[in-house]
Amino acid sequence: MQLEQEFVNRLYDRVDALRGVAAQGVEDALTPVGNGLQARLERDVRVAERSGLLAALNAVDGSLCFGRIDLAGGETHHIGRIGIREDDAEHTPVLIDWRAPVARPFYLATGHTPMGLRRRRHLTTEGRTVTELHDEILDIEDGERTGFEDPSGDTVLLAALNSARTGRMGDIVRTIQAEQDRIIRAPHRGVLVVEGGPGTGKTAVALHRAALLLYEHRELLSKRAVLVVGPNPAFLRYIGEVLPALGETGVMLATQAELFPGVHARGTDTPRAAAVKGGEEMAEALALAVRDRQRLPEPGAPLVVPHDDGDLVLDREIAREARRAARETRLPHNLARPYFVFRIIDALTAQLADRIGADPYGGPNFLGADDIAQLGKGVAASARVHAAIGELWPALTPEDFLADYLADPVHVPQEHADAIRRAPGSGRWTPADVPLLDEAAELLGVDDSAERAAAEAERQERIAYAQGVLELSRGSETYEFEDEESEVLAAHDIVDAERMAERHEEADHRTAAERAAADRTWAFGHIIVDEAQELSPMAWRLLMRRSPTRSLTLVGDPAQTSEEAGVGAWDRILRPYVGDRFEHVRLMVNYRTPAEVMELAARVPRAEDPSFEPPGSVRSTGEAPWIRDAGRDLAGAVARAVTEMTPGEGRLAVIAPRELHEEIAAPLDHVTAGAEPDLTLPVVLLDPRQAKGLEFDHVLVVEPGRYGTSDLYVALTRATQRLGVLHREPLPASLR
Numbered sequence: 001m002q003l004e005q006e007f008v009n010r011l012y013d014r015v016d017a018l019r020g021v022a023a024q025g026v027e028d029a030l031t032p033v034g035n036g037l038q039a040r041l042e043r044d045v046r047v048a049e050r051s052g053l054l055a056a057l058n059a060v061d062g063s064l065c066f067g068r069i070d071l072a073g074g075e076t077h078h079i080g081r082i083g084i085r086e087d088d089a090e091h092t093p094v095l096i097d098w099r100a101p102v103a104r105p106f107y108l109a110t111g112h113t114p115m116g117l118r119r120r121r122h123l124t125t126e127g128r129t130v131t132e133l134h135d136e137i138l139d140i141e142d143g144e145r146t147g148f149e150d151p152s153g154d155t156v157l158l159a160a161l162n163s164a165r166t167g168r169m170g171d172i173v174r175t176i177q178a179e180q181d182r183i184i185r186a187p188h189r190g191v192l193v194v195e196g197g198p199g200t201g202k203t204a205v206a207l208h209r210a211a212l213l214l215y216e217h218r219e220l221l222s223k224r225a226v227l228v229v230g231p232n233p234a235f236l237r238y239i240g241e242v243l244p245a246l247g248e249t250g251v252m253l254a255t256q257a258e259l260f261p262g263v264h265a266r267g268t269d270t271p272r273a274a275a276v277k278g279g280e281e282m283a284e285a286l287a288l289a290v291r292d293r294q295r296l297p298e299p300g301a302p303l304v305v306p307h308d309d310g311d312l313v314l315d316r317e318i319a320r321e322a323r324r325a326a327r328e329t330r331l332p333h334n335l336a337r338p339y340f341v342f343r344i345i346d347a348l349t350a351q352l353a354d355r356i357g358a359d360p361y362g363g364p365n366f367l368g369a370d371d372i373a374q375l376g377k378g379v380a381a382s383a384r385v386h387a388a389i390g391e392l393w394p395a396l397t398p399e400d401f402l403a404d405y406l407a408d409p410v411h412v413p414q415e416h417a418d419a420i421r422r423a424p425g426s427g428r429w430t431p432a433d434v435p436l437l438d439e440a441a442e443l444l445g446v447d448d449s450a451e452r453a454a455a456e457a458e459r460q461e462r463i464a465y466a467q468g469v470l471e472l473s474r475g476s477e478t479y480e481f482e483d484e485e486s487e488v489l490a491a492h493d494i495v496d497a498e499r500m501a502e503r504h505e506e507a508d509h510r511t512a513a514e515r516a517a518a519d520r521t522w523a524f525g526h527i528i529v530d531e532a533q534e535l536s537p538m539a540w541r542l543l544m545r546r547s548p549t550r551s552l553t554l555v556g557d558p559a560q561t562s563e564e565a566g567v568g569a570w571d572r573i574l575r576p577y578v579g580d581r582f583e584h585v586r587l588m589v590n591y592r593t594p595a596e597v598m599e600l601a602a603r604v605p606r607a608e609d610p611s612f613e614p615p616g617s618v619r620s621t622g623e624a625p626w627i628r629d630a631g632r633d634l635a636g637a638v639a640r641a642v643t644e645m646t647p648g649e650g651r652l653a654v655i656a657p658r659e660l661h662e663e664i665a666a667p668l669d670h671v672t673a674g675a676e677p678d679l680t681l682p683v684v685l686l687d688p689r690q691a692k693g694l695e696f697d698h699v700l701v702v703e704p705g706r707y708g709t710s711d712l713y714v715a716l717t718r719a720t721q722r723l724g725v726l727h728r729e730p731l732p733a734s735l736r
């Protein structure tokens with residue numbers, strides 16, 4: 001113990017030194033470096049790099065080192081959250097990053113396959129103090145004993161599983177199990193589907209896989225960022241500290257509702273509406289609806305546009321020809337629009353020229369090319385002409401287009417249209433609208449020609465300015481050199497005005513994750529989707545657009561699926577995007593829910609599928625879950641149960657249908673509830689959907705008769721210790 005403590009002391013000395021260097025580095029980098037643009041740019045890069053290092057060092061404080069492996073040859077390696085090297089010429093490793101290949105036997109070695117190890121040691125620390133050691137002998141021949149032998153081999157794992165919950169998920173680097181390690185390190189670069197029942201560590205594994213990918217492909221991924229998509233904001237907050245604790249910060253966490261920049265979708269849909277909006281058919285329906293917005297005047301009813309030189313007649317033929325030409329470009333609606341506009345203006349100009357310059361005796365038109373160009377300018381400048389064009393081929397934003405579409409949904413069966421119809425201006429965007437907005441944005445495209453023109457104008461201005469600077473530098477040369485070959489290099493010799501202007505453009509200092517959050521067309525380096533079974537086909541279309549390289553880890557459990565639009569079979573989801581080039585792995589051991597609780601929970605899916613088998617629990621508590629009739633006073637019964645179950649340490653969740661929340665919360669002190677409850681408080685009130693992916697020491701499920709099968713299964717599998725069920729209404733058959 002003493003030796004390990006000395007090692008840990010040395011380690012923290014080194015960390016403190018590194019932290020000092022990093023902090024100094026940031027400070028140095030922040031001090032002014034003169035006006036040189038290159039120097040400024042380099043400084044910004046240094047600040048970003050060094051503060052990243054500083055953040056990583058700060059994040060991993062506490063249980064920095066958690067393991068040691070002793071090799072048969074006598075070598076030993078300490079394993080930790082990040083790698084640390086000595087300040088010597090060789091940069092000798094002192095602490096091995098858990099992700100490094102050298103660390104792998106720590107997770108995989110067994111008595112059967114010792115992988116060259118004699119011994120594996122788990123170090124438990126509190127702050128910087130070593131409090132426990134647990135050794136496993138992996139070489140049976142080895143007679144040496146340390147006095148810290150752990151005959152069961154899983155004391156550290158069980159302690160982690162039994163520890164009180166904090167309301168925030170922790171990392172599992174100390175105790176990653178072999179089946180999990182294989183998934184975390186799966187070399188597969190494409191789509192990996194991780195399936196497993198409740199509590200099998202799917203989320204933990206996916207996050208550690210992200211950390212591993214960031215470690216192995218740092219160069220690429222720190223530029224492209226990793227996106228983690230989860231089912232709700234509470235869940236994202238619950239898992240939000242795992243990657244920073246592993247020293248990784250280049251990650252964007254988002255729910256579906258946040259995946260269209262500029263829109264925060266807080267509205268709600270009926271389950272039916274969400275299902276329809278999520279259906280594949282919507283892609284085709286929206287595409288057709290966009291085409292519908294490319295109109296022609298009715299036959300025999302041309303648009304007549306008053307113009308200084310006489311009325312212009314925009315008839316069906318002119319519009320049809322312009323529309324054909326614009327559609328032929330195959331560009332999105334807004335980008336094809338200029339082609340439509342030009343054709344119409346040309347046709348109307350020709351019409352005007354014919355009228356004005358026509359020779360009454362049938363000779364050639366009187367007007368020359370210049371006259372016609374002049375007429376064209378007049379037509380192009382006419383607001384009325386543009387208004388008429390706008391009626392036929394309007395410039396559309398995704399938001400306006402979708403609001404119009406939802407007011408009167410077309411190209412879907414009548415009953416679907418009825419389910420999603422929404423009066424214009426009523427209601428807020430919903431999560432199910434987000435993939436539709438994204439689809440619309442794809443179909444419409446952004447005609448940024450105006451902004452680009454403005455940007456170009458600004459660039460020209462900068463060039464002109466730079467030109468001025470260069471002229472000045474020329475002017476200030478000494479006369480002696482004026483007529484000779486200059487021997488002095490001046491600014492204008494090295495840079496031309498354009499390059500100088502470019503250098504003046506402001507560098508973008510945001511992190512990749514920040515830039516990604518603001519950019520709808522961002523291509524992420526890797527995407528993790530938790531509770532992936534919840535996503536609709538339309539949501540998959542959105543995500544696949546954000547992952548052109550198809551580098552994804554998908555996590556899910558079909559038995560916990562609740563959304564009507566959720567697609568059961570991975571194959572059906574993925575085939576359109578990657579064919580059969582995806583890997584599918586399963587986790588089989590439940591680390592969360594004790595066997596007693598699982599036995600009860602499994603009755604729910606089994607009522608529908610008698611062959612259903614849940615994952616096996618790794619531990620049991622000896623405490624059976626209870627089911628009680630609450631009598632008349634449900635809220636009172638809940639309050640009594642809460643008092644009885646509230647842990648000294650740890651967290652209790654009351655899971656109840658939303659419509660009962662007000663009644664239940666009334667007699668409870670200090671309960672947190674609502675759309676974004678604070679999971680770090682001792683008692684939290686959730687509806688079944690909010691409970692997805694979360695876990696608590698104790699769980700009280702209220703009125704289970706009102707839940708769907710999968711929601712009830714989710715609710716019953718959230719506890720790490722005790723489960724109680726309270727009901728006033730009849731129980732579902734599976735729990736009777």
Ligand SMILES: Nc1ncnc2c1ncn2[C@@H]1O[C@H](COP(=O)(O)OP(=O)(O)OP(=O)(O)O)[C@@H](O)[C@H]1O
Binds near residue numbers: 693
């Ligand atoms: N190897 C491990 N060591 C310690 N704890 C672990 C390990 N694997 C999983 N756990 C713990 O088990 C619990 C369940 O893990 P996780 O939430 O990742 O499961 P899940 O499969 O995503 O569950 P669900 O589908 O029910 O949401 C977490 O507290 C996690 O930290």
